Amino acid sequence: MITIKDIAAEAGVSVMTVSNVINHNHARVSPATEQRIRAIMEKHNYVPNMAARSLISKSSHIIAVLLPIWHASTASMLLDPYTGQLVGCLEELLREKQYYVMICSFERVEQVLAIQKTWQMDGMILVMPHEDVLTRDLIQKSQAPLVVFDRHYDDLQMLSVCLDDRKGEYTATKYLLEQGHRKIGFAAPSIYESSVIQDRFQGYLDALGEYGITARKDWLFDNVVHQEGGETVAAALAEMREKPSAIVATADLLACGIVKGCQERGIRVPDQMSVIGFDDSMPARLITPELTTVGQDIREKAATGVRLLLQSIEDDSFRDEHIVLDVKLVERQSVQKS
16 A cells, blocks of 8 residues: 555655645645646555544544534434525535535534544534524533534624524515515514524514504414424414415525415415515525525525634634624515505
């Protein structure tokens, strides 16, 4: 089996030069020399020993994407279009930077700390946080650089990437109001537990308040998740004597379930029920009628998180940066216009 020493001898360079090529230290090797060394490695089918590389460089080139186990199994979280697309973008962007992604589901902070130590993680990205106590504890105890999506605490030093969630749902609700709707419901997984959903709920209330409208409790649908939750909302709407004329949902999959459930129960969308989602994920464009939704740039979100993480890996002092990304309304066919 060929070794680094063999490659160095054949290339006429030092072992350190070969090591720099293997570890992507491009600044220390000329392009011509790197090309010659890589050609030799390819000729001999040389594969670096990752464990040995980690011991020498004290870097595993592994990034953990953390998925907390909460209202659904981790498998179903990855099947969710938003989560799946975000994780896919993270993997692609990190792969381009010569990092490997390890997906880690967890229920307790201690599990994450054990993974950090066992695999010598270079960094971590937390996706879909839900419990504030757990998330705060993880931020404070993590020994590796950590970027958190969709959560920020002003009293903690942390790296975070969030959306302007309040603006997003305000924009959706205001759009419905401008189209003449005055009876508007709200559907979400956890209105009173998730700070992201609370922000979106507040945006909904802000828009109603501008028109002097008070939200009706019987039109607030809480603890409804994914398509199945949307169909539950539709079943409840079908039984109401006085229905809202429109619903804003905090996720596209939830909104698609509402559209599907309404149509199956003879409630025409958008003629009798207008529906707006959130995320602009793939299902929004596949359902009929196509879903009007609040769009976020998921790839930009992933790229921003990767940029913060890599900067933190390079600079130990870089541990506090909060980025808020904009959102926009994407108009399609699921809203009845005045």
